[in-house]
Amino acid sequence: MTKQTLFKGTMILTVAAFITKILGFANGIVLANVIGPEGVGLIMMAMPVTGLLITLTTLGLPIAISKLVAEAEIKGNYRRVKKILVVSLVTTSLLGFILMIIAIFGAKALSSHFLTDQRAYYSLLAVIPIVPIVAVSSVIKGYFRGKQNMTPIALSQVIEVVRIGLIFFLVQWLLPYGIEYAAAGAVLCGIIGEGFSLLYLFSVFKWSKHKKFKLHHSFIKQISKGKEVFFDLLKTGLPTTGNGLIQSLIGIIQPILITQSLALAGIGTALATKQYGIVMGYAIPLMLLPGFVTNSLSVALVPAISESKENNNHLLIKKRIQQAVNIALIVGVPWTIILYVFAEPLTTLIYKSPEAGTFLKIMGPFFLLHYFRTPFQAVLIGLGKANTVMINNLVASIISLISIAFLASNPELGIYGLALSLNIGLTLGTSLHFFSIKKLIGFYLNLIDTIKVILSGIIMGYGGLITFKYIQNETTNSIVILVISLTISLLSYLLFLFFFKIINFKKLHK
Structure with missing residues (x-):
């Protein structure tokens, strides 16, 4: 298995992500025109609950796996790599199936307490089976990241787009039964795509692993001897899980807080759902469209920084961070300016929603910081400071929620208060990550x-x-x-x- 440089690994992931992003974006346009902002809003409400389940299932292990595998690879310790995989697969598989069963039986209760629009129940029920599939695939992806071979991950992302071929037909077929069923059908197609992706990853893993590396050999024995590895995984995984839990809980609380705040501002539930769909389903995906570049970079950064740290090569760490910053700038600056200058024409052409352009102008300049936030976060995890990432994101999220409560409930601001609040949280989170890195290694832009x-x-x-x-x-x-x-x-x-x-x-x- 060929080890790839940071740049090569990032480019491979970026090309694959670009293909899936464009196809996914086209899929989003189709959905926007078929089920409208209300249907998109129903899907967006169900996703955070599933995100919470996936976070609880994976326990932050994918990132921990990539970090520990990269460190073990330097020493040629294949036995440790094997233990890492066995312990991770057992842990995530068991948790995935248990949580899936609990979630299916508790879907009604979850929708009643956490979803502001009860029609989103069907989307929630449809997406729950994806949890164990993502759990297993995330472990295998973590292994390939640790080996610094991003090609299988990239190809699995491209294969996942089979859902796009299904989504239009299924949504059209279900639409006469109600918008809630059409939204659920769109979600169900995502599970099919994820399933194909997992099958590919598993076949490549079996073909490419080291000859002495056989998972079926002494499987139980590896688990019994994997206690040390388990705790090493949790050392990075738990803070990452904490961070994921924070983001998932925020995602669940946010729609409730937004609709309640908008109600205080005099806006009804149906209109609030529509406005929420415009911001979260139209404006934000458009702003995040080139984010696949920095996301790909972040995936490659964790093992690269971990390897440099293991070798005590601080100069290389700073070089990697500067490379990440340069890529973030080169990608983020033009897209930010394009969205600001062409806001209304773009949203009118793509979504037939010129009002979404107003949110692009309010949020676009601040979303430039997002292109730095994810690489900074990856650097901190690679340096072994996953707990710092969790604390920084917690502080930023709390401030963002407080801002939503105050600004979105203001009758003069309404939904624009949400946009301003998201800007505040993003600015604070990115700044905290940057100053944390600066304190650790003395990095300067x-x-x-x-x-x-x-x-x-x-x-x-x-x-x-x-x-x-x-x-x-x-x-x-x-x-x-x-x-x-x-x-x-x-x-x-x-x-x-x-x-x-x-x-x-x-x-x-x-």
Whole structure:
């Protein structure tokens, strides 16, 4: 199994994520037009409960596995790698099936207490079986990350898109029975895609593992001797689980708090669900569209930082962080500016919802920080500070919820108060991660490169706006106008990046 560099691993994951993101985004457009913001809102309400179940099932082990496997690989300790996998598979499989059964029988109670719209019950019931599937696949993915071989993970992501081929037909078939059934059908297709992904991962794992590495050999014996490994996994896994629990609980509490706050502002339940769907189902996915790049980077960063830490190579750690920051800047800046400049045209064309453009302008500039937050989080975990990540995210989440309660309940702000509150939480969370890293290793941002990238983005934005206004006078075709404007904008951005010598593939590849 070939070990890959940070840059190569990131690029492999990025290409796969780009394909799945584009197809998934197209799927989102189809859903938005078929079931509308109300149906999307029902799906978004059910997802946090499932996220909580998955978090409880995996116990943060996928990240812990990648960290421990990377450290064991340096020493060539295949027995330890085997123990890591056996203990993880047993733990997550048992928890996954137990929680799935409990959740199925308790779905009614969960929907009554945690879902603000009872129609979301069907989406919740449909998505619960995904829990044990994700549990097992996450362990295998953690193994490949630790081996710093991202190709199987990337291909499994592409295979998962089989759900997109099913989703349109199933949703159309169920729509006459009610929007709640159509939303549940869309969720069910995700389980099918995840199942195909797991089958592929398992077959590749069996084919690629070390010859001396046989999981079926002395399986029980490995479990009995895996106590030390189990506690090592929990050392990283539990804080990561705590962080996941925080995010899942926030995801469950947030819709309730939002609808209650909006009710205080004089907005009814149906309208609140629709507005929630516009923000969470339209605006945020659009803002996070290029996030697959930094997410891919974060996946590759954990084992890379862990390996460097194990070798006491602090210079390489700082180099990896700077590479991550540069990639985040290069990707985040142009998309942020594009969303701000072309907010209404984009949301009108894609979702037929120009009101979503207003949220892009309010939240877009702050969401640039998201592209730094995930890599910073990965760096802290790689340094063995998963507990710091948990504390930072907890503080940011609490402040965000408090802000929602105050701002969204204000009749003058309403749903815009939610947008401002999300901005506050994101800014605080990213800042806490950055200062934690700075305190640990004395890392400083390269301000000159940062200014160059931002300047390139600003020039791109002005150029794109001028082009957009000029073409508007020549044609009324909104697709043509946007495609030409965005193409010229991005080309000018790349030109200035090369002019300022920001893009240097030789440095990134090392």
